[in-house]
Amino acid sequence: MKIVLMGAPGCGKGTQSPYVQERYGLCHLSTGDMLREAVTRKTVNGLLAKDAMNAGKLVSDDIVFGIVKDSIKNPECRYGYILDGFPRTLKQAQLMDEAGEKVDKVIEFSAPDEVILQRTSGRWIHKASGRTYHEVFRPPQSPGKDDVTGEELYQRKDDRRDVCEKRLEIYKNETRPLAEYFSKLGVYTMINADRTVDEVRKNIAALLDPIAVATGLK
Ligand code: AP5
Ligand code: MG
Numbered sequence: 001m002k003i004v005l006m007g008a009p010g011c012g013k014g015t016q017s018p019y020v021q022e023r024y025g026l027c028h029l030s031t032g033d034m035l036r037e038a039v040t041r042k043t044v045n046g047l048l049a050k051d052a053m054n055a056g057k058l059v060s061d062d063i064v065f066g067i068v069k070d071s072i073k074n075p076e077c078r079y080g081y082i083l084d085g086f087p088r089t090l091k092q093a094q095l096m097d098e099a100g101e102k103v104d105k106v107i108e109f110s111a112p113d114e115v116i117l118q119r120t121s122g123r124w125i126h127k128a129s130g131r132t133y134h135e136v137f138r139p140p141q142s143p144g145k146d147d148v149t150g151e152e153l154y155q156r157k158d159d160r161r162d163v164c165e166k167r168l169e170i171y172k173n174e175t176r177p178l179a180e181y182f183s184k185l186g187v188y189t190m191i192n193a194d195r196t197v198d199e200v201r202k203n204i205a206a207l208l209d210p211i212a213v214a215t216g217l218k
Contacts, residue, residue, distance in 0.1 A: 001026060001080035001215050002101065003208065004087070006178065007109030009167040010120035011193045012200060013084045015132045016109075019201050020082050024208065024217050027077040030084040033130065034067050035059060036156075056158050056166035058174060061091045069099060079217060080104075088175045093182075104211050106182040107204060109193035113168060120164045124153040138197065 001024055005013040014030060021028045035053060038046030045067065049059040068086055071077070083103070087093040096103075111119075122135035126146040133140045133153060141147050158167065182188035191203050212218035 001208070001211055001217055002083075002103040002105075003081070004083045004103050004106040004182075005085070005109070006088075006106055006175065007193060008111070008113075008116050008171040009164055010116045010118075010123065011109035011111050012119070012197070013109060014125075014130060015197055016201060016204055017082050017084050018130060020204060020208065023205065024212050025079045027071075027074065027081045028084060028130070029068060029071050029077075029081050029086070030130070031059075031064050031068065031086040031088075032084070034071065035064070038067075054157055054163075056163040056170065058088060058170060061089055061095065064088075065092055065095045068096075072101065080215070087178060090177060090181060093178055103182075103187055104215070105207065106178075106188045107207060108179055108188065108190045109200070110190050111192075111194040115194050116168060117161060117164055120159045121161055123159055124155060126151060126153055 003020065003026065005017065007013055014033075017028045017030065020026065035046070035049045039050045039053065040046070045063050048063060052059050064086060068083070072081055087096060119134060119137070122137070124133040124135070124140065124144070125131070126149070128151065129146070129148070131146060131148070132138070140153065142150075144153050145151065146153060158164070179188055179190070189207055191200065191207070193200055209218060
Protein backbone atom coordinates (compact mmCIF):
# COMPACT_ATOMS: atom_id res chain seq x y z
CA MET A 1 0.00 0.00 0.00
CA LYS A 2 1.50 3.33 -1.08
CA ILE A 3 0.15 6.45 0.55
CA VAL A 4 0.92 10.16 0.19
CA LEU A 5 0.08 12.56 3.02
CA MET A 6 0.01 16.08 1.68
CA GLY A 7 -0.77 19.33 3.45
CA ALA A 8 0.50 22.69 4.61
CA PRO A 9 3.14 22.95 7.37
CA GLY A 10 1.73 21.96 10.75
CA CYS A 11 -1.48 20.42 9.36
CA GLY A 12 -0.75 17.11 11.16
CA LYS A 13 1.01 14.82 8.66
CA GLY A 14 3.76 13.86 11.10
CA THR A 15 1.28 13.42 13.95
CA GLN A 16 -0.90 10.98 12.01
CA SER A 17 1.91 9.05 10.30
CA PRO A 18 2.88 6.82 13.27
CA TYR A 19 -0.75 5.63 13.54
CA VAL A 20 -0.92 4.79 9.84
CA GLN A 21 2.50 3.16 10.00
CA GLU A 22 1.49 0.93 12.90
CA ARG A 23 -1.98 0.06 11.63
CA TYR A 24 -0.80 -1.20 8.23
CA GLY A 25 2.88 -2.08 8.82
CA LEU A 26 4.13 0.54 6.36
CA CYS A 27 7.36 2.52 6.51
CA HIS A 28 7.12 6.24 7.22
CA LEU A 29 9.19 8.40 4.88
CA SER A 30 9.13 12.07 5.87
CA THR A 31 11.37 13.99 3.50
CA GLY A 32 11.54 16.81 6.07
CA ASP A 33 12.80 14.39 8.77
CA MET A 34 15.28 12.76 6.38
CA LEU A 35 16.63 16.14 5.28
CA ARG A 36 16.95 17.36 8.89
CA GLU A 37 18.88 14.15 9.64
CA ALA A 38 21.18 14.88 6.65
CA VAL A 39 21.74 18.44 7.92
CA THR A 40 22.61 17.15 11.41
CA ARG A 41 25.03 14.58 9.96
CA LYS A 42 26.52 17.22 7.63
CA THR A 43 26.25 14.96 4.58
CA VAL A 44 26.59 16.47 1.09
CA ASN A 45 22.80 16.59 0.72
CA GLY A 46 22.49 18.11 4.19
CA LEU A 47 24.98 20.87 3.38
CA LEU A 48 23.15 21.60 0.11
CA ALA A 49 19.70 21.60 1.80
CA LYS A 50 20.42 23.54 4.99
CA ASP A 51 20.00 27.16 3.84
CA ALA A 52 16.81 26.48 1.86
CA MET A 53 15.27 24.66 4.83
CA ASN A 54 16.11 27.35 7.36
CA ALA A 55 14.55 29.94 5.04
CA GLY A 56 11.40 27.83 4.60
CA LYS A 57 12.12 27.26 0.89
CA LEU A 58 11.98 23.98 -1.00
CA VAL A 59 15.07 21.83 -1.43
CA SER A 60 15.89 20.91 -5.07
CA ASP A 61 13.75 18.21 -6.70
CA ASP A 62 16.80 16.10 -7.59
CA ILE A 63 18.09 15.92 -4.02
CA VAL A 64 14.69 15.06 -2.53
CA PHE A 65 13.78 12.52 -5.21
CA GLY A 66 17.20 10.86 -4.80
CA ILE A 67 16.58 10.42 -1.07
CA VAL A 68 13.08 8.99 -1.60
CA LYS A 69 14.14 6.65 -4.41
CA ASP A 70 16.82 5.10 -2.20
CA SER A 71 14.59 4.89 0.90
CA ILE A 72 11.68 3.05 -0.71
CA LYS A 73 14.03 0.14 -1.46
CA ASN A 74 14.60 -0.46 2.28
CA PRO A 75 13.27 -3.81 3.61
CA GLU A 76 10.97 -2.04 6.10
CA CYS A 77 9.10 -0.63 3.09
CA ARG A 78 8.26 -4.11 1.73
CA TYR A 79 4.53 -3.76 2.58
CA GLY A 80 4.46 -0.21 1.24
CA TYR A 81 5.12 3.31 2.45
CA ILE A 82 3.69 6.57 3.70
CA LEU A 83 5.23 9.53 1.91
CA ASP A 84 4.91 12.46 4.33
CA GLY A 85 5.59 15.74 2.54
CA PHE A 86 6.59 14.25 -0.82
CA PRO A 87 5.94 14.91 -3.69
CA ARG A 88 5.76 18.65 -3.16
CA THR A 89 6.16 19.85 -6.76
CA LEU A 90 4.79 18.68 -10.08
CA LYS A 91 8.33 17.70 -11.08
CA GLN A 92 8.67 15.40 -8.03
CA ALA A 93 5.35 13.72 -8.87
CA GLN A 94 6.47 13.19 -12.46
CA LEU A 95 9.82 11.72 -11.35
CA MET A 96 7.94 9.18 -9.19
CA ASP A 97 5.68 8.35 -12.08
CA GLU A 98 8.64 7.84 -14.42
CA ALA A 99 10.19 5.54 -11.79
CA GLY A 100 7.02 3.39 -11.98
CA GLU A 101 5.91 4.27 -8.43
CA LYS A 102 2.12 4.55 -8.53
CA VAL A 103 0.42 5.53 -5.26
CA ASP A 104 -2.89 4.09 -4.02
CA LYS A 105 -4.11 7.15 -2.14
CA VAL A 106 -3.20 10.81 -1.70
CA ILE A 107 -4.77 12.43 1.36
CA GLU A 108 -4.58 16.21 1.59
CA PHE A 109 -5.06 17.70 5.08
CA SER A 110 -6.99 20.94 4.99
CA ALA A 111 -7.03 23.56 7.78
CA PRO A 112 -7.34 27.37 7.91
CA ASP A 113 -4.10 29.39 7.75
CA GLU A 114 -4.40 30.66 11.34
CA VAL A 115 -4.76 27.10 12.68
CA ILE A 116 -1.67 26.08 10.69
CA LEU A 117 0.39 28.92 12.13
CA GLN A 118 -0.77 28.22 15.71
CA ARG A 119 0.15 24.56 15.37
CA THR A 120 3.69 25.13 14.10
CA SER A 121 4.46 27.85 16.63
CA GLY A 122 3.72 25.61 19.66
CA ARG A 123 5.17 22.37 18.35
CA TRP A 124 7.61 20.16 20.28
CA ILE A 125 9.01 16.90 18.83
CA HIS A 126 10.59 13.70 20.15
CA LYS A 127 13.41 13.10 17.72
CA ALA A 128 13.79 9.30 17.94
CA SER A 129 10.10 8.40 17.52
CA GLY A 130 8.74 11.45 15.67
CA ARG A 131 6.00 11.89 18.32
CA THR A 132 4.71 15.45 18.29
CA TYR A 133 3.34 17.59 21.09
CA HIS A 134 1.90 21.06 21.26
CA GLU A 135 2.18 23.56 24.11
CA VAL A 136 -1.57 24.22 24.07
CA PHE A 137 -3.32 21.51 22.02
CA ARG A 138 -1.33 18.42 23.05
CA PRO A 139 1.00 19.17 25.96
CA PRO A 140 3.40 16.45 27.16
CA GLN A 141 2.85 15.15 30.72
CA SER A 142 6.10 16.87 31.81
CA PRO A 143 7.04 20.06 29.93
CA GLY A 144 9.83 19.47 27.40
CA LYS A 145 9.87 15.65 27.95
CA ASP A 146 8.57 12.76 25.83
CA ASP A 147 5.65 10.90 27.51
CA VAL A 148 6.97 7.44 26.61
CA THR A 149 10.75 7.68 27.12
CA GLY A 150 11.11 10.82 29.25
CA GLU A 151 13.72 12.07 26.76
CA GLU A 152 14.13 15.74 25.84
CA LEU A 153 11.85 17.25 23.17
CA TYR A 154 13.11 19.77 20.62
CA GLN A 155 11.72 22.66 18.54
CA ARG A 156 12.44 23.15 14.84
CA LYS A 157 14.40 26.13 13.51
CA ASP A 158 11.90 26.68 10.68
CA ASP A 159 8.94 26.99 13.08
CA ARG A 160 9.43 30.76 13.52
CA ARG A 161 6.25 32.53 12.46
CA ASP A 162 7.82 34.46 9.54
CA VAL A 163 9.41 31.27 8.18
CA CYS A 164 6.10 29.39 8.57
CA GLU A 165 4.31 32.09 6.62
CA LYS A 166 6.85 31.60 3.82
CA ARG A 167 6.37 27.80 3.94
CA LEU A 168 2.60 28.26 3.76
CA GLU A 169 2.89 30.54 0.74
CA ILE A 170 5.15 28.03 -1.03
CA TYR A 171 2.68 25.26 -0.20
CA LYS A 172 -0.13 27.16 -1.89
CA ASN A 173 1.91 28.02 -4.98
CA GLU A 174 3.99 24.88 -5.55
CA THR A 175 2.23 21.96 -3.87
CA ARG A 176 -1.52 22.64 -4.00
CA PRO A 177 -1.56 22.21 -7.81
CA LEU A 178 -0.76 18.53 -7.17
CA ALA A 179 -4.37 18.10 -6.00
CA GLU A 180 -5.46 18.43 -9.61
CA TYR A 181 -2.70 16.11 -10.82
CA PHE A 182 -3.70 13.34 -8.39
CA SER A 183 -7.43 13.94 -8.93
CA LYS A 184 -6.94 13.12 -12.59
CA LEU A 185 -5.31 9.84 -11.53
CA GLY A 186 -8.36 9.10 -9.34
CA VAL A 187 -6.39 8.75 -6.08
CA TYR A 188 -6.90 12.14 -4.39
CA THR A 189 -9.03 12.88 -1.29
CA MET A 190 -9.12 16.01 0.90
CA ILE A 191 -9.92 15.70 4.60
CA ASN A 192 -10.76 18.28 7.25
CA ALA A 193 -7.67 18.44 9.50
CA ASP A 194 -9.15 21.15 11.73
CA ARG A 195 -10.50 18.57 14.17
CA THR A 196 -9.06 16.59 17.07
CA VAL A 197 -6.16 14.21 16.42
CA ASP A 198 -8.50 11.27 17.09
CA GLU A 199 -11.16 12.46 14.66
CA VAL A 200 -8.58 12.94 11.91
CA ARG A 201 -7.11 9.51 12.64
CA LYS A 202 -10.54 7.84 12.32
CA ASN A 203 -11.19 9.64 9.05
CA ILE A 204 -7.86 8.39 7.64
CA ALA A 205 -8.52 4.82 8.80
CA ALA A 206 -11.94 4.88 7.10
CA LEU A 207 -10.25 5.88 3.84
CA LEU A 208 -7.36 3.41 4.07
CA ASP A 209 -8.98 0.29 5.54
CA PRO A 210 -10.67 -0.70 2.26
CA ILE A 211 -7.35 -0.34 0.41
CA ALA A 212 -5.58 -2.38 3.10
CA VAL A 213 -8.16 -5.14 2.70
CA ALA A 214 -7.84 -5.07 -1.10
CA THR A 215 -4.04 -5.28 -0.90
CA GLY A 216 -4.07 -8.08 1.69
CA LEU A 217 -2.69 -5.94 4.55
CA LYS A 218 -5.76 -6.29 6.77
P1 AP5 B 1 8.62 19.13 6.59
O1 AP5 B 1 9.35 18.68 7.81
O2 AP5 B 1 7.92 18.13 5.78
O3 AP5 B 1 7.63 20.29 7.02
P2 AP5 B 1 6.14 20.63 6.51
O4 AP5 B 1 5.59 19.94 5.36
O5 AP5 B 1 6.17 22.10 6.43
O6 AP5 B 1 5.24 20.01 7.58
P3 AP5 B 1 5.47 19.98 9.11
O7 AP5 B 1 6.37 18.86 9.48
O8 AP5 B 1 5.83 21.36 9.60
O9 AP5 B 1 3.98 19.73 9.62
P4 AP5 B 1 3.18 18.38 9.86
O10 AP5 B 1 2.05 18.34 8.91
O11 AP5 B 1 4.07 17.19 9.95
O12 AP5 B 1 2.57 18.73 11.31
P5 AP5 B 1 2.73 17.96 12.70
O13 AP5 B 1 2.06 16.64 12.66
O14 AP5 B 1 4.14 18.02 13.18
O15 AP5 B 1 9.63 19.92 5.64
C1 AP5 B 1 10.55 20.85 6.18
C2 AP5 B 1 11.39 21.45 5.08
O16 AP5 B 1 12.13 20.42 4.40
C3 AP5 B 1 10.62 22.16 3.95
O17 AP5 B 1 10.28 23.49 4.29
C4 AP5 B 1 11.63 22.08 2.81
O18 AP5 B 1 12.69 23.01 2.98
C5 AP5 B 1 12.21 20.68 2.99
N1 AP5 B 1 11.45 19.65 2.26
C6 AP5 B 1 10.77 18.60 2.81
N2 AP5 B 1 10.18 17.86 1.87
C7 AP5 B 1 10.48 18.44 0.67
C8 AP5 B 1 10.15 18.15 -0.67
N3 AP5 B 1 9.36 17.08 -0.99
N4 AP5 B 1 10.63 18.96 -1.64
C9 AP5 B 1 11.42 20.03 -1.35
N5 AP5 B 1 11.77 20.36 -0.09
C10 AP5 B 1 11.31 19.58 0.92
O19 AP5 B 1 1.80 18.90 13.64
C11 AP5 B 1 2.15 20.24 13.93
C12 AP5 B 1 1.75 20.60 15.37
O20 AP5 B 1 0.33 20.56 15.48
C13 AP5 B 1 2.27 19.62 16.44
O21 AP5 B 1 2.61 20.35 17.59
C14 AP5 B 1 1.08 18.70 16.72
O22 AP5 B 1 1.09 18.18 18.05
C15 AP5 B 1 -0.11 19.62 16.48
N6 AP5 B 1 -1.28 18.93 15.92
C16 AP5 B 1 -1.28 18.01 14.91
N7 AP5 B 1 -2.55 17.61 14.63
C17 AP5 B 1 -3.35 18.32 15.48
C18 AP5 B 1 -4.78 18.37 15.67
N8 AP5 B 1 -5.62 17.60 14.95
N9 AP5 B 1 -5.26 19.21 16.63
C19 AP5 B 1 -4.42 19.99 17.35
N10 AP5 B 1 -3.08 19.98 17.22
C20 AP5 B 1 -2.54 19.16 16.29
MG1 MG C 1 6.12 16.84 9.64
